[in-house]
Amino acid sequence: MNLIDLAKTAEMAPIGDEASGTAVGGVETSDAEAVNRKENRPLYQARVKIFPKAVRGRYRTVKWAVMAVTLAIYYLTPWIRWDRGLNAPDQAVLIDFSGQRFYFFFIEIWPQEVYYITGLLILAAFSLFLITALAGRVWCGYTCPQTVWTDLFLLVEGWVEGDRAQRIRLDKAPLSAAKIARRTIKHLIWILIAMATGGAWVFYFGDAPTLLRDLVTLRAEPVAYAAIGVLTFTTYSLGGLMREQVCTYMCPWPRIQGAMTDEDSLIVSYKDDRGEPRQPFRKRQDWSIRKDCIDCNQCVAVCPMGIDIRDGQQLECITCALCIDACDNVMAKIGRPRGLIDYDTLVNHDRRKRGEPARLRLLRPRTVLYAGLILVVGVVMLVSLITRSTLDVNVQHDRNPLYVRLADGSIRNGYTVKILNKDHAPARFRLAVDGLPEAAISIVGREPGVVGDLPVPADGLAGFRVYVAVPSSALTGATLPIDIRVVEQDGRRVANSPSIFRGPER
Numbered sequence: 142m143n144l145i146d147l148a149k150t151a152e153m154a155p156i157g158d159e160a161s162g163t164a165v166g167g168v169e170t171s172d173a174e175a176v177n178r179k180e181n182r183p184l185y186q187a188r189v190k191i192f193p194k195a196v197r198g199r200y201r202t203v204k205w206a207v208m209a210v211t212l213a214i215y216y217l218t219p220w221i222r223w224d225r226g227l228n229a230p231d232q233a234v235l236i237d238f239s240g241q242r243f244y245f246f247f248i249e250i251w252p253q254e255v256y257y258i259t260g261l262l263i264l265a266a267f268s269l270f271l272i273t274a275l276a277g278r279v280w281c282g283y284t285c286p287q288t289v290w291t292d293l294f295l296l297v298e299g300w301v302e303g304d305r306a307q308r309i310r311l312d313k314a315p316l317s318a319a320k321i322a323r324r325t326i327k328h329l330i331w332i333l334i335a336m337a338t339g340g341a342w343v344f345y346f347g348d349a350p351t352l353l354r355d356l357v358t359l360r361a362e363p364v365a366y367a368a369i370g371v372l373t374f375t376t377y378s379l380g381g382l383m384r385e386q387v388c389t390y391m392c393p394w395p396r397i398q399g400a401m402t403d404e405d406s407l408i409v410s411y412k413d414d415r416g417e418p419r420q421p422f423r424k425r426q427d428w429s430i431r432k433d434c435i436d437c438n439q440c441v442a443v444c445p446m447g448i449d450i451r452d453g454q455q456l457e458c459i460t461c462a463l464c465i466d467a468c469d470n471v472m473a474k475i476g477r478p479r480g481l482i483d484y485d486t487l488v489n490h491d492r493r494k495r496g497e498p499a500r501l502r503l504l505r506p507r508t509v510l511y512a513g514l515i516l517v518v519g520v521v522m523l524v525s526l527i528t529r530s531t532l533d534v535n536v537q538h539d540r541n542p543l544y545v546r547l548a549d550g551s552i553r554n555g556y557t558v559k560i561l562n563k564d565h566a567p568a569r570f571r572l573a574v575d576g577l578p579e580a581a582i583s584i585v586g587r588e589p590g591v592v593g594d595l596p597v598p599a600d601g602l603a604g605f606r607v608y609v610a611v612p613s614s615a616l617t618g619a620t621l622p623i624d625i626r627v628v629e630q631d632g633r634r635v636a637n638s639p640s641i642f643r644g645p646e647r
């Protein structure tokens with residue numbers, strides 16, 4: 142609607158919805174007002190249909206861009222190849238359960254290095270805390286998978302059934318061939334998207350081209366079809382059918398995020414000091430004697446959560462900022478400055494009322510704390526990744542018996558030594574014991590004293606039974622700390638594992 146349309150609108154009449162001709166932007170009985178009148182909110186409320194109106198603007202453009210990037214990352218990543226040489230998969234990102242490995246481009250995480258995943262999760266959590274402290278629920282509004290897929294499903298709904306007014310009309314219309322056709326097409330496209338989502342997920346767990354061929358020729362493992370089925374169902378139901386209910390009732394984050402924000406956090410806010418009391422638009426009105434909100438309800442019509450931001454901060458608000466775009470468009474049409482709804486802080490809300498200039502405090506104790514923790518965890522992870530070895534040794538001392546006295550009076554301990562070779566080539570190693578100068582080492586299956594040439598396959602683990610014996614006169618205590626050292630034959634790599642040598646009480 143342009144200014145001329147506005148002028149044509151009857152005196153005192155609010156801006157109407159283009160197609161429906163109803164007041165307040167087509168907000169009829171079905172959605173926002175009903176949702177907003179929740180004085181005593183029940184634990185769960187049956188879904189009230191919401192028909193968000195399409196909107197153009199800065200934040201909508203950002204959301205389209207984020208949606209395109211995140212979906213592209215999700216669907217295309219399994220198809221990126223990464224040459225790791227012979228004997229290694231060439232898929233850049235791969236969760237290889239059979240090989241017990243997680244590949245991420247040049248990083249290769251073994252099961253015993255799962256602490257890297259823990260570190261990543263800690264980093265993700267602190268990053269989320271920091272972003273929330275700075276700008277509220279931007280994660281929810283822009284990048285959360287629930288938001289991205291719901292946005293995609295709404296886009297399809299708009300293409301097939303039309304914008305808000307047409308969708309409301311279609312919803313109220315009696316069953317007809319046209320209605321069935323539109324609904325069928327919409328749900329079929331949703332199911333296709335959901336299947337593609339489930340399909341892309343399983344490609345992260347196997348070689349994508351091979352798995353695709355196996356899936357198409359029905360030769361893939363049953364678990365692959367089961368995973369696709371479950372993800373198809375959840376994507377379709379969460380993104381297409383339940384939508385905002387997931388954010389309001391199923392996701393714990395809205396409840397938690399309140400602890401991350403403070404009065405300096407940027408949140409989507411309605412500037413009531415500039416907008417209230419709201420009044421319908423009148424032609425040739427004097428803006429010096431009234432406030433800016435013309436009660437057109439466009440901000441409500443575009444809201445995917447069906448709420449009215451003018452009611453203040455609400456649990457349901459995912460900070461998608463589409464109401465900012467809607468209101469900015471209205472302000473442009475009526476010739477008022479944009480920003481009646483905007484990213485704002487509670488501090489600035491009060492400062493404006495006192496006539497003080499706005500201020501933005503990014504450096505606050507909590508943001509500094511979160512940033513510091515991100516820095517510390519990030520640096521620790523980076524250093525440990527850079528310095529990580531491709532050789533590991535794990536030593537287990539026999540529990541029973543703890544030691545054996547041999548016929549010649551010497552004391553012998555038994556160990557299981559596991560050598561992990563993370564190289565993509567097989568290697569040979571020799572063993573040594575530090576801390577027991579007179580130790581005699583023997584490896585089961587070898588001549589006594591032969592401690593070299595121990596083969597370990599590429600990307601593999603080999604275990605050896607090892608006996609260490611010392612004359613009892615060499616023991617200075619019942620328990621002696623020792624180090625089992627593994628050295629590659631060419632001396633290129635060395636790994637130690639601390640252990641103990643046990644003998645009788647002295």
Ligand code: SF4
Pocket residue numbers: 409440443444445446447448449450457458459460461462463464465
């Ligand atoms: S109130 Fe505004 S920012 Fe919040 S969910 Fe609705 S449209 Fe998005």
Ligand code: SF4
Pocket residue numbers: 411416419433434435436437438439440441451467468471481482
């Ligand atoms: S805040 Fe803006 S979009 Fe919402 S009713 Fe007022 S003028 Fe219209």
